[in-house]
Amino acid sequence: xxxxxxxxxxxxxxxxxxxxxxxxxxxxxxxxxxxxxxxxxxxxxxxxxxxxxxxxxxxxxxxxxxxxxxxxxxxxxxxxxxxxxxxxxxxxxxxxxxxxxxxxxxxxxxxxxxxxxxxxxxxxxxxxxxxxxxxxxxxxxxxxxxxxxxxxxxxxxxxxxxxxxxxxxxxxxxxxxxxxxxxxxxxxxxxxxxxxxxxxxxxxxxxxxxxxxxxxxxxxxxxxxxxxxxxxxxxxxxxxxxxxxxxxxxxxxxxxxxxxxxxxxxxxxxxxxxxxxxxxxxxxxxxxxxxxxxxxxxxxxxxxxxxxxxxxxxxxxxxxxxxxxxxxxxxxxxxxxxxxxxxxxxxxxxxxxxxxxxxxxxxxxxxxxxxxxxxxxxxxxxxxxxxxxxxxxxxxxxxxxxxxxxxxxxxxxxxxxxxxxxxxxxxxxxxxxxxxxxxxxxxxxxxxxxxxxxxxxxxxxxxxxxxxxxxxxxxxxxxxxxxxxxxxxxxxxxxxxxxxxxxxxxxxxxxxxxxxxxxxxxxxxxxxxxxxxxxxxxxxxxxxxxxxxxxxxxxxxxxxxxxxxxxxxxxxxxxxxxxxxxxxxxxxxxxxxxxxxxxxxxxxxxxxxxxxxxxxxxxxxxxxxxxxxxxxxxxxxxxxxxxxxxxxxxxxxxxxxxxxxxxxxxxxxxxxxxxxxxxxxxxxxxxxxxxxxxxxxxxxxxxxxxxxxxx
Numbered sequence: 001x002x003x004x005x006x007x008x009x010x011x012x013x014x015x016x017x018x019x020x021x022x023x024x025x026x027x028x029x030x031x032x033x034x035x036x037x038x039x040x041x042x043x044x045x046x047x048x049x050x051x052x053x054x055x056x057x058x059x060x061x062x063x064x065x066x067x068x069x070x071x072x073x074x075x076x077x078x079x080x081x082x083x084x085x086x087x088x089x090x091x092x093x094x095x096x097x098x099x100x101x102x103x104x105x106x107x108x109x110x111x112x113x114x115x116x117x118x119x120x121x122x123x124x125x126x127x128x129x130x131x132x133x134x135x136x137x138x139x140x141x142x143x144x145x146x147x148x149x150x151x152x153x154x155x156x157x158x159x160x161x162x163x164x165x166x167x168x169x170x171x172x173x174x175x176x177x178x179x180x181x182x183x184x185x186x187x188x189x190x191x192x193x194x195x196x197x198x199x200x201x202x203x204x205x206x207x208x209x210x211x212x213x214x215x216x217x218x219x220x221x222x223x224x225x226x227x228x229x230x231x232x233x234x235x236x237x238x239x240x241x242x243x244x245x246x247x248x249x250x251x252x253x254x255x256x257x258x259x260x261x262x263x264x265x266x267x268x269x270x271x272x273x274x275x276x277x278x279x280x281x282x283x284x285x286x287x288x289x290x291x292x293x294x295x296x297x298x299x300x301x302x303x304x305x306x307x308x309x310x311x312x313x314x315x316x317x318x319x320x321x322x323x324x325x326x327x328x329x330x331x332x333x334x335x336x337x338x339x340x341x342x343x344x345x346x347x348x349x350x351x352x353x354x355x356x357x358x359x360x361x362x363x364x365x366x367x368x369x370x371x372x373x374x375x376x377x378x379x380x381x382x383x384x385x386x387x388x389x390x391x392x393x394x395x396x397x398x399x400x401x402x403x404x405x406x407x408x409x410x411x412x413x414x415x416x417x418x419x420x421x422x423x424x425x426x427x428x429x430x431x432x433x434x435x436x437x438x439x440x441x442x443x444x445x446x447x448x449x450x451x452x453x454x455x456x457x458x459x460x461x462x463x464x465x466x467x468x469x470x471x472x473x474x475x476x477x478x479x480x481x482x483x484x485x486x487x488x489x490x491x492x493x494x495x496x497x498x499x500x501x502x503x504x505x506x507x508x509x510x511x512x513x514x515x516x517x518x519x520x521x522x523x524x525x526x527x528x529x530x531x532x533x534x535x536x537x538x539x540x541x542x543x544x545x546x547x548x549x550x551x552x553x554x555x556x557x558x559x560x561x562x563x564x565x566x567x568x569x570x571x572x573x574x575x576x577x578x579x580x581x582x583x584x585x586x587x588x589x590x591x592x593x594x595x596x597x598x599x600x601x602x603x604x605x606x607x608x609x610x611x612x613x614x615x616x617x618x619x620x621x622x623x624x625x626x627x628x629x630x631x632x633x634x635x636x637x638x639x640x641x642x643x644x645x646x647x648x649x650x651x652x653x654x655x656x657x658x659x660x661x662x663x664x665x666x667x668x669x670x671x672x673x674x675x676x677x678x679x680x681x682x683x684x685x686x687x688x689x690x691x692x693x694x695x696x697x698x699x700x701x702x703x704x705x706x707x708x709x710x711x
Contacts, residue, residue, distance in 0.1 A: 001078040003049040006041050013281050014038040021046040023219075024273035025246040026266070030308045031295070031531035032286025032494070035248050039220055040070060042246065044077035052218045054081030058238070061222040062086060065475050066492070070222075083216075087231050088191050091198040094212060102205045108189040114138040114179065117188075121178035127171070136165050139259075141176050145192035146228040146260035151177035164512040195230050199237045213240045224249035225263040226256050232265055243273055251307045252299055255488060255525050257517070267307065284310040284531075286494055288317030291537050295530045297562055302523055310531075320530075320537040322563045327549060328502075331542040332368035335499050338538060339374055339482055342497050347536070349375055351496035353483040355529050357508045361501065362484050369482060373648035375438075379485035379493075385471035389436040393421045393443055394471070397464050404460040413460050414447040442477040443467070487529045497536035500529045503556040504541045526558050628659040630690050638683070649683065650675075662691050 007015055017027055017038040029035030039059075047054045059074075059082060061067050070084035083090070092110065099107040111117065118134045140154070140163065149157045154176055155169040165172065183190065189197065202209040216238060221227070224247035227235070239245060247269060254263040270276050284292050292312035299305040325331040339352055354365050354376075362378065369376045384390060396417050404413065415423070423440040450466055451458040470477070483495065487508075502508070509522035530537065539559070543551035632655060639646040650658070654675065663669040666684050670677070 001048060003045055006045045006048060006077055010038070010041060011283055013279065013283065014041065017279050017281070018042045018045045020246075020277055020279060021049070021051045023244040023246050024269070024276040026269040026273075026276050026278045027246065027248040027281065028250065028266075028278065028307055029248055029281040030250055030284060030310045031253065031528070032284040033281035033310070034283075034285060035222070035250075035281055036066075036069065036073065038281060039222065039246065039248055040073040040077060043082055043220060044074060044079040046218070047079040047082070054079050055083075056215065056217040057082045057220070058090065058216040058218070059084040059220040059222070060087055060090060060235075062226055063492070064089070064472070066222065068469070068472075068475055087234065088194055091194050091234060095194060095198045095201065098201055098205075098208050102201060102208060106187075108187045110194070111183065111188045111190045114141060114190060117179050117182045118175060120182055121175050124178055124182075125174060127175075133167050137167055137172050137175050140165060140167075140172050141179060142192060143258070143260050144176065145190075145196070146230040148196075148229065148233075151180060162515065192230060195234045199234045202237045209237070209240060212238065213242075217242070218244050220246045220248070222248050224266045224269075225251055225254045226261045227265050228260040228262065230260075243275075245273075252302075252305065252524055253491065253528055255491065255521060255528055257521055280308060282308055282311050283313050285313050286534055287531060288312065288314050288535050290317050290319050291530060291533050291535070294320050294537070294562065295527055298523065298527050298530060298558060302520055314534075317535045320539060322559070323538065323540040324555065325540060325542045326551060327544045327547050328364050328542045329368070329547060331501060331540050332364045333371075335365065335501060335538075335540065336368040336372035336374060338499065339369070339497075340372055342536065343374070347496055349480055349482050352499075353485060353490065353493075353495040353497070353532065354499045354501060355485055355487050355490050355532065356502050357487055357510060357525070359486055361507075365484055365501070367651065367653070369484075370647040370651050375481035376484055377481040379483050379489050384439070384442070384477070385467075387436075387439055389421065389439050390443070393418060393440060394464070394467055396421055397460065397467065401460040401464045408460065410451045410454075410458040410460060410463055411444075411447050414463065415444055418444055438480060441480075446477040487525045490532050491528050494532050494534060496534050498529065498533035498538070500526070500537070500539045502541060503539055503559060504553045505555070505557055506553070508556050508558065523558050526556070624659060624662075627662070627691070627693075628655065631655050631659060631687070634686060634690060638686075650679070658687060658691065664688060664692055 007018055010018060011034075014034055014037060017025075018041040021042065027035065027038065029038070043057060043059060046052050047057070057079075059067075059070050061070060061084070064086060067084045067086055067089070071080075071082070074080065074082045074084065085093070096107045099105075115131065115134055115138060118137055119129050122129045122134070140158070143163070144150075144154050144157065147157070151173050154173040158165075158169045158172070163169070183193070202212060219235070219239065221235065226249070235245075247266060249263070249266040251263045251267055254261070265272075270278060287295070289312035292310045296305075296309055299309075323331075323334060325334055335354060339349075339354075342352060343349060356362065356365070366376065366378075385394070397414065400413065400417050418440050421440055422436060423444060424437065446467075447463055450463050454462060469475075483493075485493075503526075508526060509519050513519050513522050541553070541555045543553045631650075635646055635649045635655065639649050642649070654672065657672050658669075661668070661672060663672065665688070666680055669675055669680055669684055669688065
């Protein structure tokens with residue numbers, strides 16, 4: 001490949017980045033503007049034109065997957081020798097190499113999680129172990145360590161920074177000290193210590209610094225707005241006063257300040273490097289003009305907005321939809337209904353996302369999607385390649401690859417192995433069996449994609465190597481289902497359709513965002529959510545938490561003046577979706593009802609599953625185990641007959657509620673939250689027959705499939 005070939009297909013601004021082969025260079029790149037394309041072409045052009053040897057380049061990013069993507073693109077562009085790694089992976093590799101030479105003995109082991117040591121620290125201090133609290137403590141220790149704050153300084157620093165935690169600062173300091181003592185005693189390093197130690201080794205051992213700097217002379221750092229002081233310290237140590245550095249970032253996407261990250265290194269780049277060239281990428285190839293316009297308007301008046309304003313490149317699409325609901329369950333039902341409409345219109349489930357501010361909001365949407373029969377996946381849950389069925393399938397494929405013959409068709413060979421692992425032509429009814437099936441099907445689909453790309457070269461050994469590469473880079477195949485994710489977890493991802501939910505003051509901006517800087521970061525979080533959408537964007541909020549609650553919530557202040565039909569400084573006034581049809585009136589009656597209370601202790605129920613059960617999760621629930629098992633057996637048979645997941649018939653919570661209340665009439669069945677007229681018409685007779693204990697009523701799967709409610 002010739003150097004000029006690398007420039008083909010770049011827009012004028014991307015081409016300017018690619019040609020700026022000598023640092024210092026600062027690239028301000030907006031969402032969807034092709035920043036990865038620009039920086040990989042810059043590196044490849046520099047390598048192919050002889051400006052730098054590929055072995056002397058270090059490209060640094062923040063996730064293993066992003067680093068893998070950089071390596072793949074650079075290899076395709078003719079620069080396969082470039083090192084592309086995360087800060088931690090690069091530092092750990094260097095530390096492992098130099099430790100025996102300058103420190104002696106075995107390098108320390110990496111501590112993957114702080115929680116085990118913090119649990120021991122709690123016990124040593126005779127403090128109760130609360131895993132939720134310990135996660136907060138771990139986050140505080142990470143914040144302190146990236147800012148180089150020791151245990152003895154933590155309490156004062158936390159007070160000065162306005163850190164909001166559920167654990168007193170003095171207790172966090174004591175746990176921090178005990179944690180560090182245990183870590184050192186056991187010769188362990190956490191991710192922050194890796195960076196700190198590598199910077200210290202280079203500072204204290206000039207021969208190490210000289211060797212590292214001789215190896216790496218050309219630096220590129222992606223997502224520079226997310227760099228924290230400890231990472232900056234290591235980067236400066238690597239550079240050693242040199243300036244062949246290209247940084248890429250977006251001030252409008254600075255959303256990790258709570259971890260110690262700061263965009264000041266990006267925005268003040270020309271202060272640190274007065275001769276730096278500053279380039280901007282503003283052409284948005286991801287989103288429609290309607291989405292881009294809303295994103296720009298959200299940032300109007302924000303201090304970071306002066307750096308970048310996106311310019312849409314795609315054709316027109318639908319206008320963003322703003323919807324107000326009476327309560328959170330109504331909002332979740334409306335979102336589920338909107339998703340079903342998109343699915344019916346041909347949008348794949350994997351191209352739809354529901355994004356929220358805090359993970360606690362997920363449960364209501366999981367319940368609503370389950371009730372609507374919509375498959376979903378939780379982003380950030382168990383990693384794909386760590387699932388037991390996936391690990392077993394990879395082991396079986398690896399064994400089959402050892403005995404495979406050259407020329408064996410890949411896709412049939414993979415499917416044969418996966419059938420042995422549990423892949424069936426049709427999916428099981430639901431629950432964990434359906435999840436395992438979806439994992440295996442994702443591997444089968446990946447085999448088809450790999451075969452299409454590799455052509456005649458596709459074989460089982462190569463596919464196994466591809467799986468292992470993906471596992472190392474945490475590059476999981478897509479599993480069919482709507483994505484549920486927090487706004488923070490969604491950064492770097494994109495979908496055809498995005499639902500931004502729970503947009504009320506107190507949630508976005510979050511209640512503990514009290515300073516102007518914290519509120520502005522919350523605004524940027526909304527901007528990140530909006531720019532995840534390629535075409536369809538729906539924004540919604542609820543005026544009350546639960547049905548019957550006081551409708552006192554205010555839509556997010558960030559929506560002021562943005563909603564069609566509302567004047568500047570105003571928001572949508574009691575507007576509902578016009579397509580709610582007969583449900584609209586029903587929702588308004590529901591909002592006027594009394595709060596739902598626990599039938600055991602009388603407390604007001606706020607969580608949707610508790611409202612459905614009619615009691616607090618911790619209150620005793622006597623019910624007939626045999627009745628519940630009969631209901632489960634009927635549900636499994638009915639789901640199998642209809643070829644749908646079991647939760648589409650009734651969720652586990654609904655079945656438990658039925659078993660507790662034992663309804664004997666349709667009216668009593670309708671009184672159970674989550675059961676409406678459609679479900680009663682379809683399944684009511686069968687369920688009531690089981691509850692009444694009628695002799696021979698649906699004693700087996702065949703009976704369940706053939707009962708009067710089957711239609």
